[in-house]
Structures are given as structure tokens and as C-alpha cells.
Amino acid sequence: MKAKIVITPKKAVLDPQGKTVQTALEHMGYDGVKAVHVGKYIEIELEGDAESWRPKIDEACHKLLSNPVIEDYHFTIE
Amino acid sequence: MRFAVLQFPGSNCDQDCVHVLGNVLGQDADYLWHKEESIGDADAVVVPGGFSYGDYLRTGSIAQFSPVMNAVKAFANAGGLVIGICNGFQILCETGLLPGALVRNRSLQFRCETIFLKIPTADSPFTSEVPEGRLLRVPIAHGEGCYFADDEALAKLRADDQILFQYATETGDLTDEANPNGSLLNIAGICNEGRNVCGMMPHPERASENVLGADDGRRVFESMLRHLEAKTGVGQAATAEV
Numbered sequence: 555m556k557a558k559i560v561i562t563p564k565k566a567v568l569d570p571q572g573k574t575v576q577t578a579l580e581h582m583g584y585d586g587v588k589a590v591h592v593g594k595y596i597e598i599e600l601e602g603d604a605e606s607w608r609p610k611i612d613e614a615c616h617k618l619l620s621n622p623v624i625e626d627y628h629f630t631i632e
Numbered sequence: 633m634r635f636a637v638l639q640f641p642g643s644n645c646d647q648d649c650v651h652v653l654g655n656v657l658g659q660d661a662d663y664l665w666h667k668e669e670s671i672g673d674a675d676a677v678v679v680p681g682g683f684s685y686g687d688y689l690r691t692g693s694i695a696q697f698s699p700v701m702n703a704v705k706a707f708a709n710a711g712g713l714v715i716g717i718c719n720g721f722q723i724l725c726e727t728g729l730l731p732g733a734l735v736r737n738r739s740l741q742f743r744c745e746t747i748f749l750k751i752p753t754a755d756s757p758f759t760s761e762v763p764e765g766r767l768l769r770v771p772i773a774h775g776e777g778c779y780f781a782d783d784e785a786l787a788k789l790r791a792d793d794q795i796l797f798q799y800a801t802e803t804g805d806l807t808d809e810a811n812p813n814g815s816l817l818n819i820a821g822i823c824n825e826g827r828n829v830c831g832m833m834p835h836p837e838r839a840s841e842n843v844l845g846a847d848d849g850r851r852v853f854e855s856m857l858r859h860l861e862a863k864t865g866v867g868q869a870a871t872a873e874v
Contacts, residue, residue: 567780568814570740618697619723621690623725623733624780 555600557611559629562593563619593630604631633860634660636674638704638720640695641666645681645717645837650839652871653678657853666744667700673858676713676733677704679720679837681773690720691734691776701727713757713856714829718774721821730824730831731782731789734774738814746846749814749834750800751822753793756823757859761851767804768797768848770834772812772820777833779815779822789822797821797832 563569571592581586596619600607610627620627635648646663648790653661664671671677671794682804685694693703701723708714716724724730737743749768751759762768782788789795797820801810812831821832836849860866 566782567735568778569736570736570738570814574740618693619689619732621693621723623731623782624735 555606555607555630557596557598557600557607557631558594559596559598559615560589561596561615561625561627561629564624564626567624575617576628583610595619600631607631633806633855633864633866634662634673635659635663635676636671636679636681637662637678638700639665639680640684640698641680642684642686643680643719645719645835648835648837649678649680649717652837652849653654653853656840656850657857661856664700666695666700669699669703671700671707671712672731672788674727675827675864676715676856677707679704679716679723680837681718681720681732684719684723687719687776689825690726690829692719692724692726695719695723696727705729708824711746714858715758715852716829716831717775717835717837718772718833721833723775724829724831729829730822731785732778732779732822734833734872735778735780736776737774737778737812742773743777743812744773744814746771747820747834748800748802748804748810748840749797752798755793756796756827756830756855758821758832758852758855759796761855761858765804766827767800767802768834768836768851770836770839770849772834774813777813777815778867779813779819779833781816786816789819790817790823792824794825794827795819796823796830797834805864813845828834850865863865 839849
């Protein structure tokens with residue numbers, strides 16, 4: 555069982571990486587790229603019950619894995 | 633006065649801080665390993681620059697859970713004087729002792745250069761000894777120094793005069809060109825609401841002796857000293873001669 559966590563920069567935060575990747579994609583000829591956001595992906599291998607892990611993973615995301623001032627996160631446990 | 637200079641795995645400005653506080657300013661300055669659970673009898677804490685825990689995950693994110701940071705939090709919440717420089721600023725933001733966060737520089741480049749700082753207020757234990765209108769010339773060296781806070785937090789920083797250092801031109805103008813990393817409002821350093829915790833990206837400890845090209849950084853440490861001396865009533869006679 556794994557928790558799969560995706561962390562992305564909040565919309566209001568400057569994301570120069572996303573902007574640079576977007577420019578590169580446009581230079582490569584991909585038309586219609588509206589925006590690129592570069593974030594993080596974290597996998598945590600777990601044992602035990604998925605439902606009991608859910609609040610703990612949420613807490614870990616809030617306290618350590620993401621910074622709520624600048625980042626959003628969502629996760630699945632499967 | 634007794635300063636505790638924290639050491640995390642990856643700190644690399646700790647020795648500069650101890651040198652300036654000890655050898656240049658004649659104070660007691662001791663290293664404090666991150667596993668310590670008490671700051672002992674220190675009068676002030678310095679969280680130095682570097683790359684604590686390899687900057688893994690986010691800058692400063694792992695260091696906030698070091699045992700010593702619990703002691704620093706308790707010290708700060710009781711009114712103790714704490715300054716975080718560069719990575720130290722990032723750690724204090726992650727810890728929640730200061731509002732906001734530091735993100736990747738707008739240019740995506742590590743910036744290592746000398747900049748000018750405007751000091752919007754002398755009303756703090758970190759800027760009181762900067763003469764009015766005087767700019768400080770100090771170095772920066774960081775890849776993640778772009779200060780961000782949401783609109784509400786930013787409005788509060790302004791309303792409460794918590795912005796202590798801003799990137800400026802040589803003539804003191806807060807322009808976009810003078811902003812090396814994209815920080816909102818050209819913010820280079822702030823203090824908390826209680827004005828006893830300060831974080832700044834520039835390195836005053838690298839500009840505290842003329843032999844190194846500038847000694848403007850001394851003003852920051854001298855401000856702290858003056859504040860501590862006024863608080864404890866020690867050393868006032870000595871500093872009055874300066």
C-alpha cells in the first residue's frame with residue numbers, strides 16, 4: 555500500500571520553473587500550452603489500514619511534506 | 633553578552649557568526665549543536681546560513697524539527713532575541729516564528745553579490761543602531777530567497793512596521809532592478825509581531841570588518857547588543873564610548 559502525494563505551488567506564488575518549462579514547450583512547437591506548474595511527487599510505502607492512515611498522512615502533509623503558505627497538496631492511499 | 637550560534641548538519645556560516653560576535657565584537661559566542669535541547673544561559677540565538685539537511689524537501693523544512701528548535705521556539709516566545717540569517721531565515725519561517733516563506737529566486741539562479749539594503753524602521757532590536765537614512769551594503773548568497781506571504785500577511789507586516797530590510801538601489805530606491813530574487817515588496821528581512829525575532833537573507837556577518845570590504849553588517853549585531861544591554865543594564869558605559 556502506498557500514499558501518493560502531489561504537491562503544487564499555490565497559484566499566487568511565483569513559479570519560475572513552471573514558466574521556464576512552458577516557454578521551452580512553446581519553443582518546441584507545442585501550441586496551446588496555457589500554463590505549467592512544477593511541483594513534487596512523494597510516495598510513502600505503508601503497512602496497516604488505509605483509512606487509519608488517511609488523517610496521519612494529511613497531518614504529515616500539513617506539518618512537513620508541504621508548506622501551506624506556498625503549496626497545495628492532495629494524496630491518495632492505494 | 634552570550635550568543636548561541638546553532639549548528640545543523642549543513643550549516644556553513646556558523647563559524648563566521650562566532651568569529652564576528654567573538655573576535656570582532658568581543659562577546660561570548662558558542663556553537664550549539666542541533667541535538668541540544670536547551671539553549672542554556674544564552675542571551676540571544678543566531679540561526680546561521682548554510683544548507684541545513686542538504687535543503688532536502690524544502691529549505692529549512694527538516695531543521696524545524698531538530699530538538700534545539702523546540703528550545704529556540706520557547707526562548708523566542710518568552711521574548712528572547714533570535715536572528716536567522718539566510719538559511720536561518722528560511723528555518724524561522726518554516727518553524728512558524730516568522731510569517732511567510734522563501735521560494736526559488738525569480739531568475740532560478742543562485743545569486744551571489746553585494747546589494748544595498750534600505751532600513752524602513754529603526755524601531756527594532758536589529759536596526760536601532762543604523763543611522764536614519766543610511767543604507768547597508770552587504771552580500772547575499774542564495775538560491776531560494778524570494779520572499780512570499782499572502783496579501784493578508786503582507787498587509788500586516790506593513791501595518792505593524794515589521795519589514796526591517798528591503799533591497800534598494802545605491803540611492804535607496806526600491807526598484808525591480810534592485811530586487812535580486814523577486815521578493816514581494818523587495819523584502820530582504822522582517823521581524824515578528826513581538827519584534828524579538830528577525831530573519832534576513834543578506835549576510836551581515838560577512839560584512840562586519842573593513843578588511844573584508846565593508847563593515848555595515850556590524851550595525852545589525854550592534855543593534856542587538858544595545859538592546860540586550862538596555863534590557864540587562866550591563867555594558868552601557870562601555871558602549872556609550874563607541
